[in-house]
Amino acid sequence: MLTKEWIKHKAHEVIYSAGTRDPFKICEATGIPYYYDDLGNNIMAYHTIVCRVPSIVLSTRNTEFENRYSCGHELGHHFCRHKGNAENLSRSNRRFVNFGEEYEANKFMVDMMLDGINAHDFETKEQLMKYCHIPLWAERYIDWNLLIE
Numbered sequence: 001m002l003t004k005e006w007i008k009h010k011a012h013e014v015i016y017s018a019g020t021r022d023p024f025k026i027c028e029a030t031g032i033p034y035y036y037d038d039l040g041n042n043i044m045a046y047h048t049i050v051c052r053v054p055s056i057v058l059s060t061r062n063t064e065f066e067n068r069y070s071c072g073h074e075l076g077h078h079f080c081r082h083k084g085n086a087e088n089l090s091r092s093n094r095r096f097v098n099f100g101e102e103y104e105a106n107k108f109m110v111d112m113m114l115d116g117i118n119a120h121d122f123e124t125k126e127q128l129m130k131y132c133h134i135p136l137w138a139e140r141y142i143d144w145n146l147l148i149e
Contacts, residue, residue: 076108
């Protein structure tokens with residue numbers, strides 16, 4: 001199990017290296033191709049590795065907002081070096097979990113999207129989350145105490 005500190009540091013390292021918090025630009029900067037496909041009503045995205053080449057597939061049924069955080073979640077699987085092939089984010093598993101690979105991928109997504117953000121620039125938590133493309137279901141992954149210091 002990866003620590004919260006390791007995940008936060010890794011997210012910062014990736015953003016610093018890519019020069020952006022945008023998950024799509026991070027894919028481009030790190031050579032991880034992303035594709036769109038009709039994944040049905042439930043699956044939003046998945047990360048896979050074929051012949052040692054990682055890629056992310058996003059659902060054509062997602063909104064732009066959903067694709068942005070889905071891509072960030074799948075980047076979390078990649079950079080946390082999860083061994084499974086074809087982990088997926090689905091509409092039915094978007095909830096808080098406090099351990100395991102889904103926790104790590106969600107924590108990475110949130111840390112990546114919040115890196116370098118000053119919480120004092122926003123009047124409400126909801127404004128900050130919307131600006132950073134963080135869905136409401138992922139709020140519990142935010143360490144508000146560290147963010148507000």
